[in-house]
Amino acid sequence: MRTKDIQKQKRIKDAMISLILKEGINGASVAKIAKEAGVSPATIYVYYDSKEDMLAEVFSEYAHSSYRYLSRYLCSDMSGEDLIETLIRSTYGYACEHEEIFSFVEQCSCCPTIQESVFAGDCCMDIFDLIHAYQRKGVIRKYSDQNITAVLFAPVKYMAMNRSHYPDPEESLEELIAMMQRLLLY
Amino acid sequence: MRTKDIQKQKRIKDAMISLILKEGINGASVAKIAKEAGVSPATIYVYYDSKEDMLAEVFSEYAHSSYRYLSRYLCSDMSGEDLIETLIRSTYGYACEHEEIFSFVEQCSCCPTIQESVFAGDCCMDIFDLIHAYQRKGVIRKYSDQNITAVLFAPVKYMAMNRSHYPDPEESLEELIAMMQRLLLY
Amino acid sequence: MRTKDIQKQKRIKDAMISLILKEGINGASVAKIAKEAGVSPATIYVYYDSKEDMLAEVFSEYAHSSYRYLSRYLCSDMSGEDLIETLIRSTYGYACEHEEIFSFVEQCSCCPTIQESVFAGDCCMDIFDLIHAYQRKGVIRKYSDQNITAVLFAPVKYMAMNRSHYPDPEESLEELIAMMQRLLLY
Amino acid sequence: MRTKDIQKQKRIKDAMISLILKEGINGASVAKIAKEAGVSPATIYVYYDSKEDMLAEVFSEYAHSSYRYLSRYLCSDMSGEDLIETLIRSTYGYACEHEEIFSFVEQCSCCPTIQESVFAGDCCMDIFDLIHAYQRKGVIRKYSDQNITAVLFAPVKYMAMNRSHYPDPEESLEELIAMMQRLLLY
DNA sequence: GATGAATGAGCTTTCATTCAT
DNA sequence: AATGAATGAAAGCTCATTCAT
Numbered sequence: 029m030r031t032k033d034i035q036k037q038k039r040i041k042d043a044m045i046s047l048i049l050k051e052g053i054n055g056a057s058v059a060k061i062a063k064e065a066g067v068s069p070a071t072i073y074v075y076y077d078s079k080e081d082m083l084a085e086v087f088s089e090y091a092h093s094s095y096r097y098l099s100r101y102l103c104s105d106m107s108g109e110d111l112i113e114t115l116i117r118s119t120y121g122y123a124c125e126h127e128e129i130f131s132f133v134e135q136c137s138c139c140p141t142i143q144e145s146v147f148a149g150d151c152c153m154d155i156f157d158l159i160h161a162y163q164r165k166g167v168i169r170k171y172s173d174q175n176i177t178a179v180l181f182a183p184v185k186y187m188a189m190n191r192s193h194y195p196d197p198e199e200s201l202e203e204l205i206a207m208m209q210r211l212l213l214y
Numbered sequence: 215m216r217t218k219d220i221q222k223q224k225r226i227k228d229a230m231i232s233l234i235l236k237e238g239i240n241g242a243s244v245a246k247i248a249k250e251a252g253v254s255p256a257t258i259y260v261y262y263d264s265k266e267d268m269l270a271e272v273f274s275e276y277a278h279s280s281y282r283y284l285s286r287y288l289c290s291d292m293s294g295e296d297l298i299e300t301l302i303r304s305t306y307g308y309a310c311e312h313e314e315i316f317s318f319v320e321q322c323s324c325c326p327t328i329q330e331s332v333f334a335g336d337c338c339m340d341i342f343d344l345i346h347a348y349q350r351k352g353v354i355r356k357y358s359d360q361n362i363t364a365v366l367f368a369p370v371k372y373m374a375m376n377r378s379h380y381p382d383p384e385e386s387l388e389e390l391i392a393m394m395q396r397l398l399l400y
Numbered sequence: 401m402r403t404k405d406i407q408k409q410k411r412i413k414d415a416m417i418s419l420i421l422k423e424g425i426n427g428a429s430v431a432k433i434a435k436e437a438g439v440s441p442a443t444i445y446v447y448y449d450s451k452e453d454m455l456a457e458v459f460s461e462y463a464h465s466s467y468r469y470l471s472r473y474l475c476s477d478m479s480g481e482d483l484i485e486t487l488i489r490s491t492y493g494y495a496c497e498h499e500e501i502f503s504f505v506e507q508c509s510c511c512p513t514i515q516e517s518v519f520a521g522d523c524c525m526d527i528f529d530l531i532h533a534y535q536r537k538g539v540i541r542k543y544s545d546q547n548i549t550a551v552l553f554a555p556v557k558y559m560a561m562n563r564s565h566y567p568d569p570e571e572s573l574e575e576l577i578a579m580m581q582r583l584l585l586y
Numbered sequence: 587m588r589t590k591d592i593q594k595q596k597r598i599k600d601a602m603i604s605l606i607l608k609e610g611i612n613g614a615s616v617a618k619i620a621k622e623a624g625v626s627p628a629t630i631y632v633y634y635d636s637k638e639d640m641l642a643e644v645f646s647e648y649a650h651s652s653y654r655y656l657s658r659y660l661c662s663d664m665s666g667e668d669l670i671e672t673l674i675r676s677t678y679g680y681a682c683e684h685e686e687i688f689s690f691v692e693q694c695s696c697c698p699t700i701q702e703s704v705f706a707g708d709c710c711m712d713i714f715d716l717i718h719a720y721q722r723k724g725v726i727r728k729y730s731d732q733n734i735t736a737v738l739f740a741p742v743k744y745m746a747m748n749r750s751h752y753p754d755p756e757e758s759l760e761e762l763i764a765m766m767q768r769l770l771l772y
Numbered sequence: 773g774a775t776g777a778a779t780g781a782g783c784t785t786t787c788a789t790t791c792a793t
Numbered sequence: 794a795a796t797g798a799a800t801g802a803a804a805g806c807t808c809a810t811t812c813a814t
Binding site: 029 | 774775
Binding site: 049050051052053054055131134135137138139140141142171172174175178179182183184185186187194200203204207210211 | 324326386
């Protein structure tokens with residue numbers, strides 16, 4: 029018997045993500061995904077039970093990838109200013125560097141039939157471990173986790189999604205960082 | 215005759231928006247929309263050239279409806295605190311009261327095939343006329359319009375979309391308002 | 401708007417019956433039926449909700465057609481011998497003349513997923529009105545309706561289905577008639 | 587090794603027969619049969635050349651199993667009444683006790699692509715050896731083998747297939763036995 | 773011998789749209 | 794203007810079968 033081909037599964041995922049970006053969730057049909065991945069449509073059903081299942085599985089795999097990415101840039105002896113700057117810059121950087129995945133995740137997040145189970149707020153534990161430490165040290169203000177998540181990430185993501193409309197993104201980013209530092213630090 | 219037409223078109227729009235909330239953009243087929251609206255599929259093509267056209271037209275009609283809604287609650291002699299509270303509360307209120315439209319707009323905004331032309335930043339002129347006045351009076355800090363838009367609306371929208379995950383939405387809302395007042399007012 | 405085309409629906413039915421005979425219920429795919437009927441596969445779904453529905457509807461339409469056919473050869477002043485001869489000969493005759501429909505019905509009758517609702521015993525009322533009259537007159541023996549149905553029709557149908565294996569069908573038919581006359585008449 | 591093979595093949599046969607009762611010949615796909623039998627789809631092709639081959643082989647194995655079953659209850663010194671009662675009761679009993687096999691055989695018998703070669707009339711030799719003896723002894727009337735087969739088995743099989751529609755099967759069975767005794771015995 | 777992976781062909785059904793009235 | 798009928802194209806998915814191990 030043949031063994032499951034991890035590269036093949038990766039090709040399927042990539043094909044799906046890439047197609048969803050090009051043509052929306054509508055346009056990413058199983059047949060097109062299969063063609064782009066270089067496999068038969070039937071093969072996709074070896075790896076996933078249904079298209080819905082496939083979407084949900086890949087979405088939940090990538091939904092929090094930006095937070096995992098972030099973690100790599102953090103360390104516990106940063107100043108408060110650096111922490112906030114890093115969080116925002118890295119989020120923006122991730123959106124630019126992994127444009128496809130970022131946009132894929134945003135699209136899935138808005139679709140009520142997919143989103144359902146995955147709530148970002150639940151899933152950036154290590155980041156909040158760090159933030160809580162800074163709160164205990166009296167560096168970051170004691171707002172609720174939910175509102176910190178909302179103000180730290182929603183505006184910068186909004187900015188990243190619409191960056192083509194921004195005359196000078198870098199300048200806007202700097203301003204946003206300054207705003208968040210003033211808002212969140214003592 | 216004229217009246218009848220407009221009512222029919224309204225029924226079609228409502229059916230579409232309602233279906234998109236229930237089943238996502240995928241699930242809202244022309245046949246289903248027609249059935250829900252109580253008309254023939256062919257009738258829809260009397261009012262719109264294509265499904266894509268219909269989506270785009272209705273989207274652009276509703277894309278900024280939350281800002282129009284907001285305007286009704288604003289007046290130029292509010293205090294700065296009141297202004298910000300009103301902007302945030304009204305945005306949240308709109309999302310709850312007009313759940314269908316809110317979800318429809320958010321979904322369309324993420325879909326690359328629809329969104330294309332519409333950028334929120336361009337479209338809330340009267341609100342920014344007011345904000346500029348407050349800035350000139352030295353009440354609101356002189357951040358860029360884009361960042362003010364981002365921090366005022368993105369977090370509260372994020373909150374509205376995920377409100378089922380919030381233990382006490384009202385409390386979170388109050389905290390968010392306080393945060394924004396501290397951030398934006400002198 | 402166009403009106404429903406009864407001829408078209410008839411063509412679909414005929415195509416289905418003919419295909420089931422040639423290739424079994426398996427082989428009669430919607431696509432093939434459509435092709436044989438000269439319509440698009442989608443058109444079939446204008447007339448039937450699903451393939452299952454189509455099968456059930458056509459089956460129940462033809463399931464009792466042999467009994468309707470029989471009725472035409474019966475009259476109330478026949479002798480008992482003639483009545484029984486006519487019932488058996490007509491059943492056999494129907495099977496030969498309408499080979500496709502007969503075989504289609506037999507096939508559906510054996511398929512547990514289709515058969516379900518249709519029970520022959522319930523559906524030959526006028527024939528049994530006549531038989532009951534003959535029973536009251538003391539011509540036909542007072543066996544239960546179910547067993548009369550079973551012995552009158554099951555053997556002759558069995559014979560019709562396997563007639564290619566019979567060396568002299570006419571002779572066998574005559575013998576069977578004689579047997580039934582002896583069994584059922586006083 | 588040999589033992590294991592035969593058990594495995596038995597599991598495949600049983601799975602197929604059981605699935606056909608539950609879901610019809612349509613519903614019994616190779617994949618489902620494999621799953622129900624606890625083997626790989628590929629394994630089925632170790633034992634059979636094709637699905638059609640498998641169906642035909644298993645059908646021909648079971649097609650006359652009811653007659654083999656019958657033989658066990660017969661002996662040559664029964665009275666004519668007992669012989670007929672035993673033949674009918676055993677046929678009915680077989681249909682009830684081996685519902686799956688009975689339904690499988692009936693379904694295959696109606697399916698033109700499978701049935702083809704097998705004609706019941708050819709295959710109950712020992713039963714007819716016995717019946718011929720009773721005919722020679724002047725106990726059973728000298729009807730042709732074919733018609734005796736038809737009247738002895740077709741009605742009781744019809745009854746067994748539709749037994750859910752019978753208010754009192756035992757009573758009907760008794761009546762049918764009495765009818766056949768009167769028909770076939772001197 | 774036995775298997776899970778893989779597949780081309782085909783399945784049933786729905787799609788957005790147009791036709792004829 | 795309005796419609797139910799009609800459709801080619803495509804959707805998601807399963808089929809019987811074969812491949813590679």
